[in-house]
Amino acid sequence: MSQIYIGINNTKNTYIIREYPILSNKIVGRLYPNELCICNTEHNEVVAFRNSSGVITSGIISDQTFYHAGINQLPYAIENIEGKDYKIYRMRRSMPVYKAGQNSDRWGTVAAGMYVATDTCTPGQKHSDWMKVTYVKSTKGKWVRVSGDGVDYGFVDTGFSQASAGSKIALQGNW
Numbered sequence: 001m002s003q004i005y006i007g008i009n010n011t012k013n014t015y016i017i018r019e020y021p022i023l024s025n026k027i028v029g030r031l032y033p034n035e036l037c038i039c040n041t042e043h044n045e046v047v048a049f050r051n052s053s054g055v056i057t058s059g060i061i062s063d064q065t066f067y068h069a070g071i072n073q074l075p076y077a078i079e080n081i082e083g084k085d086y087k088i089y090r091m092r093r094s095m096p097v098y099k100a101g102q103n104s105d106r107w108g109t110v111a112a113g114m115y116v117a118t119d120t121c122t123p124g125q126k127h128s129d130w131m132k133v134t135y136v137k138s139t140k141g142k143w144v145r146v147s148g149d150g151v152d153y154g155f156v157d158t159g160f161s162q163a164s165a166g167s168k169i170a171l172q173g174n175w
């Protein structure tokens with residue numbers, strides 16, 4: 001069964017993205033160096049990306065040299081919280097955090113310059129531009145567990161719907 005994940009083009013190459021499903025040879029966009037995309041484990045050449053108009057769309061990269069990394073491989077840092085190692089990502093701007101329940105109710109906000117901690121970097125099922133988080137670091141420097149709706153995690157909006165360049169997206173890793 002295929003799974004989606006948040007990836008980044010961590011090469012110096014720009015890849016042409018064509019229409020998917022393949023109905024023609026039409027170019028629908030490009031994936032630039034250090035640009036984020038939503039990827040699929042079964043067909044890693046199929047990506048969701050932001051086109052030149054800023055609209056999230058899908059396409060296929062047929063270049064056999066295409067390589068990207070999951071952002072889970074490139075955290076900002078790794079930190080031990082309550083006896084477990086977590087991948088840490090810094091937030092460039094304040095972003096909402098949501099409960100993991102059916103309604104995706106808002107849990108709170110992670111402040112700009114603060115951090116989120118995750119064990120998986122799993123994107124949301126309904127919102128593939130959100131990332132699973134277990135903790136949010138408060139402006140007082142304390143890790144606060146995200147919880148609600150019977151689970152001990154939530155999702156942070158990565159900012160992918162607003163920007164996809166690695167230097168512009170709200171979520172900051174080591175890319």
